[in-house]
Structures are given as C-alpha cells and as structure tokens.
Amino acid sequence: MDVRQLSYFVAVYEQGSISAAARQCCITQPSLSTAIRQLEQELGVILFTRLPKGVSPTDDADKLYGHAGRLISQVNSIKASFVQPVKKVQFKLGLIRALGVERMSQLLREFSLLVDGLELHLVEPTEQCDARIITAAQLNAGEVFEPIWxxxxxxxxxxxxxxxxxxxxxxxxxxxxxxxxxxxxxxxxxxxxxxxxxxxxxxxxxxxxxxxxxxxxxxxxxxxxxxxxxxxxxxxxxxxxxxxxxxxxxRTIGLAYRRTNDTQPLKILIQLCLHTVNIAPTSLQFTPGDTD
CATH class of the missing domain: 3.40.190.10 (Periplasmic binding protein-like II)
Structure with a gap:
C-alpha cells in the first residue's frame, strides 16, 4: 500500500461517497474505485459496503482510518519540514464601505493568489496605505485613478x-x-x-x-x-x-495610488482592476455594515 491509496481511503471514509471523494481528490471515480479495491485486496478485508447512495465503512475501515490519518499526517509533516518559507509581502489597501462583498471578495481572492506570501491588511481609506479603492470624488492630489465599477x-x-x-x-x-x-x-x-x-x-x-x-x-x-x-x-x-x-x-469606484509607488504587488493589483473594469453592478451584493 502507499500514501496515495490511504489518502483516497480517508477521503471516501470522510465523504461517505466514492463520487464525492473523487471530486475532492481531483481524480476520476473509476481510478479511485480501483485504488480502494487494490487496498482491500492487499489487506484482505472489505472496507466499504456499497449502498444505493454512497458507501458505509466496515469495522475494518474504522480500524484503518485511525492508522491512515496518523500516517498521512506524519508524511505531510516530513514534507513541510523541507519547504522553504515564503517571504511575507505586506500590502495595505484602503477600502471605502459598500463596495459589494461579492465583487470585492473575488478581486481580493485573485490578488492573494497572484502575490506569493501576500499579507493583506485592509484599512480605512484615510489611513496610510499602498493603494485605495474609493470613489472618484475622494481622490487626493497626486494620485492616479483607475476606474473599476x-x-x-x-x-x-x-x-x-x-x-x-x-x-x-x-x-x-x-x-x-x-x-x-x-x-x-x-x-x-x-x-x-x-x-x-x-x-x-x-x-x-x-x-x-x-x-x-x-x-x-x-x-x-x-x-x-x-x-x-x-x-x-x-x-x-x-x-x-x-x-x-x-x-x-x-458613482465611479476605482483604484487610487501614487505614481511613485511601483511595487510588484501594486502592479499586479492594477492589472487585476483593469481586467475587472465594467463588471455589471447587477452582480453585486452588499454586506451588513456597508456604507458609501
């Protein structure tokens, strides 16, 4: 047996479904089923009882689950000990309220994925920050304004x-x-x-x-x-x-920043904002506590 088979087993055990476990592990359902059968053959036991909807773990599966979880945790710990820590990149972004939680969440999620080690701090737009998402009326002298919404x-x-x-x-x-x-x-x-x-x-x-x-x-x-x-x-x-x-x-909402600020995270955020321009406001949502 190998760690891959055990991880598939754990996924099926926790999901209670072959198809759900396959989606979680990003493999096809037949491939996962084959791995489970191979594990059962190697151990000489039946791990799951097939039901009309999903599967039910047997007593042997209950016994294996504890061992498999500890072994996978140990393997992950070994791998983590050899991973070089990513250098943190701090970025302060000033935000007005009532920006629409859905569109802002999408923008910030993409920003975080594109900047390795990003440590994002969301602050009031009046505080010192690397960039601000504000209305055009709130632009300060010396700032560049890229419209978004x-x-x-x-x-x-x-x-x-x-x-x-x-x-x-x-x-x-x-x-x-x-x-x-x-x-x-x-x-x-x-x-x-x-x-x-x-x-x-x-x-x-x-x-x-x-x-x-x-x-x-x-x-x-x-x-x-x-x-x-x-x-x-x-x-x-x-x-x-x-x-x-x-x-x-x-109102027009956009990204405001000083032209002298040319950090790589800001360049990435600018490109994301330019790509986001003209998203229809009908796709937005507000969150309690929003103001504008």
Missing amino acids: HDSYMLAIPPASPLMLKSSIALADFENLALIKRTPCDAWNSLYPELGRRNIKPDIRADIQTIEYALGLVSAGIGCALVPDFYNLNQRSDVLLKNIDELALQ
Whole structure:
C-alpha cells in the first residue's frame, strides 16, 4: 500500500461517497474505485459496503482510518519540514464601505493568489496605505485613478408605499416623502442640494450610515432610502427599488495610488482592476455594515 491509496481511503471514509471523494481528490471515480479495491485486496478485508447512495465503512475501515490519518499526517509533516518559507509581502489597501462583498471578495481572492506570501491588511481609506479603492470624488492630489465599477442609485421604498404603483420616481415625489438620510453617500450629496434648489422638502425620518440599517428602516415602513442597485436587493420581498428620473445618481469606484509607488504587488493589483473594469453592478451584493 502507499500514501496515495490511504489518502483516497480517508477521503471516501470522510465523504461517505466514492463520487464525492473523487471530486475532492481531483481524480476520476473509476481510478479511485480501483485504488480502494487494490487496498482491500492487499489487506484482505472489505472496507466499504456499497449502498444505493454512497458507501458505509466496515469495522475494518474504522480500524484503518485511525492508522491512515496518523500516517498521512506524519508524511505531510516530513514534507513541510523541507519547504522553504515564503517571504511575507505586506500590502495595505484602503477600502471605502459598500463596495459589494461579492465583487470585492473575488478581486481580493485573485490578488492573494497572484502575490506569493501576500499579507493583506485592509484599512480605512484615510489611513496610510499602498493603494485605495474609493470613489472618484475622494481622490487626493497626486494620485492616479483607475476606474473599476460604475454604480447607479435607486430609491428603496416599502411595499405598502403609494409610490409602489409608479414605474419611476420624479423629484417632485420627494415633497414630504418620509426619507432615510444616509451619510456619507455620494448620491445623497447630489440629490439633497437639487431638492433644495427646487424647494422640495422631504420628511427626514432618520440620519444613519449603513445600507443595512437603512434597508431595515425601509422594510419597517419608516421611510425610503437611496441605495446602490445591487443584485440581491431585487430578490427581497420587503423592499422595492424604483428608478429616479431627472437626476443621474451614480458613482465611479476605482483604484487610487501614487505614481511613485511601483511595487510588484501594486502592479499586479492594477492589472487585476483593469481586467475587472465594467463588471455589471447587477452582480453585486452588499454586506451588513456597508456604507458609501
């Protein structure tokens, strides 16, 4: 027997399925079945009872499992003792909130895979860092800005709101409208002054920071709120999204960095961001605590 056979055995034992173990071990199901049969023949025992769905370990399999686990652990320990440690590469990335957890997770995952030994520190965009993912309005003098995503804003309303029957929202509809103010928010900074110029006065019911709290108040019927048009909001039954006419409420999010910073991790991140440009905002999600 060899370690490879034992590792296949452990996978089948833990998964309770030949097909699931094959996927875990990245081999074909027939190859794994052959390895298990060879192991059974060598030991002179039956290790698994085949069931209509999956397999069930025998008493001999229970006995072998403990030995196999210890042996595989020892082999992995021997291999690890000869592996040269990868030099850590620290990188501080400043992030605003409400970036969309799905798209940010994908970007950071790819970044981590491409930079060996990356030790990534996510910090507030106001802290000293190697690069920042921010809105165009937050760009500092001397920074280069590479656009990544373009987001639009909509009005989130309670399902019982009279506005639910309208196909879109006019600025005049904000007169005396129960509204949740959310700051900081680029869309609010554009909408509220425009309402003032038109002498339109909404009924401000709350002043909060996070999207999650804003949506909670909308769901409770307290008022309406401006939110980015993230895909998963369209799946909610307690909140409706409406387009706003007469005013384009949008933001551009991008990577900001100083031109003098030419480290290899930053070059890789720039290329990833350039490759990511124009991903549709409908593929995004927000996470509790997000602000923008």
